[in-house]
Amino acid sequence: MMVLGIETSCDETAAAVVAAMPRESRIRSNTVHTQLLDHAAFGGVVPEIAARAHLDHLDAVISRALGDAGTNLTDIDAIAAAAGPGLIGGLVVGVTMAKGIAWACGKPFVAVNHLEAHALTARLTHDVAFPFLLLLVSGGHCQLLACLGVGDYVLLGTTLDDAAGEAFDKTAKLIGLGYPGGPAIEQAARGGDGHRFDLPRPLKGRPGCDFSFSGLKTAVRQLAARSCGLNPRDTADLAASVELAICDALADRTVNAIAWFQRHYPEGTSLVVAGGVASNALLRKRLAELATAAGLLFIAPPPALCTDNAAMIAWAGLERFRLGLVDGLDAPPRPRWPLNGTAPHRLEGKHQRRG
Structure with a gap:
C-alpha cells in the first residue's frame, strides 16, 4: 500500500510517497521546494506569494517525488493532501491538485488535517502506541x-x-x-x-x-x-x-x-x-x-520531519486510508480546522475528565 501526499499549507511546496512497510523503508520519497528566500525579505510568509509559488512548483515537485520513489500514479493506492489548517490560497492549490489526480486516476482522496499529520509523525518514525x-x-x-x-x-x-x-x-x-x-x-x-x-x-x-x-x-x-x-x-x-x-x-x-x-x-x-x-x-x-x-x-521525529513536509501528510493519509477514512471530492480546504474537532477538554485550573 502506497500513498502520495501533498503539502501546501504554508510556505513549503512538498510531495512524498509513503508505503505501509517496516518503518526503516516507509518513506519512499520526500521532496520539498522551500520558499524561504521568497519570503525572507518580508520577515514572514506573504500568503499571495506563497500561493503563486505553489502553483509554479507543485507539478515538478510531484513528478520528482514519484521519480525518487521509483513508482508512478498507477501503483499509488490513495492521494492525500493537507486540507487545513493553513493559508487558504496554498490549501486550494494542493487540495485541487490532489483531487484532480484522484479523479483522473480513479484513486481515493484523503483530506488530511495538517496538525494530525504532525501528531502522527512519531508513528511514522517510531513504534508508538x-x-x-x-x-x-x-x-x-x-x-x-x-x-x-x-x-x-x-x-x-x-x-x-x-x-x-x-x-x-x-x-x-x-x-x-x-x-x-x-x-x-x-x-x-x-x-x-x-x-x-x-x-x-x-x-x-x-x-x-x-x-x-x-x-x-x-x-x-x-x-x-x-x-x-x-x-x-x-x-x-x-x-x-x-x-x-x-x-x-x-x-x-x-x-x-x-x-x-x-x-x-x-x-x-x-x-x-x-x-x-x-x-x-x-x-x-x-x-x-x-x-x-x-x-x-x-x-x-528527526528534525527534517518536524518542519512542514509531505511525508507526514502521506503517512497520516495512509493511517486514515487503512481505517477506511476517505473523503469525497467535495471535501473543502479549511483554513481553520481544530485537531480535536469537538469542544475542547482543556485543563483550566482543575483537571477535567473526557466526556
Whole structure:
C-alpha cells in the first residue's frame, strides 16, 4: 500500500510517497521546494506569494517525488493532501491538485488535517502506541494533547495568544536576527548566557496546560528599545535568554499535562513532541529529562520531519486510508480546522475528565 501526499499549507511546496512497510523503508520519497528566500525579505510568509509559488512548483515537485520513489500514479493506492489548517490560497492549490489526480486516476482522496499529520509523525518514525501525550509546537500552534487514536484527540491546553514558533519569529525580528526566527535564535544562542536577561515565563507554576508568550515578546521589545544597538555579546545572551524562557514555559506546562495524562491514561507510555519548534535541541533535552523523570519514553521525529513536509501528510493519509477514512471530492480546504474537532477538554485550573 502506497500513498502520495501533498503539502501546501504554508510556505513549503512538498510531495512524498509513503508505503505501509517496516518503518526503516516507509518513506519512499520526500521532496520539498522551500520558499524561504521568497519570503525572507518580508520577515514572514506573504500568503499571495506563497500561493503563486505553489502553483509554479507543485507539478515538478510531484513528478520528482514519484521519480525518487521509483513508482508512478498507477501503483499509488490513495492521494492525500493537507486540507487545513493553513493559508487558504496554498490549501486550494494542493487540495485541487490532489483531487484532480484522484479523479483522473480513479484513486481515493484523503483530506488530511495538517496538525494530525504532525501528531502522527512519531508513528511514522517510531513504534508508538496509542495513547500518547503530545506537545505540538509550531509557528501557528502550541498545544498539549492526549492522542487516543487516529482522529481521536483530547485538547489539554493551547496558547492564549502567540504560538511558540511565532514567539521565536517575533523576538528574533526584535533582536535583529533573520527569518525564520526559531533556527536564527537557536544559532545565535550558542555560546550565549541564557541567564543574563531575566525574561518572564508567563503562567509558570500555575495550574492547567495553557500557554502564553505575549509577555515575553513585550519584555524583549522593551529591552531592545532601551539599548542603543546590541553588540554581538548582547545579541547572543538575549537570544539564549529567549530560547531558555520559551523552553522553560513549554516544559512547565508539559509537567502539568504529564500528571493529568498518567492519572487518566496510565497505560500510555510515551511523551511525543512534534512541529517545527520540536527541532530545537534545548527543548528536546528538557522534554527528554521530563519524560525520564516520569517514567515515559521520549519520542521526537528527526528534525527534517518536524518542519512542514509531505511525508507526514502521506503517512497520516495512509493511517486514515487503512481505517477506511476517505473523503469525497467535495471535501473543502479549511483554513481553520481544530485537531480535536469537538469542544475542547482543556485543563483550566482543575483537571477535567473526557466526556
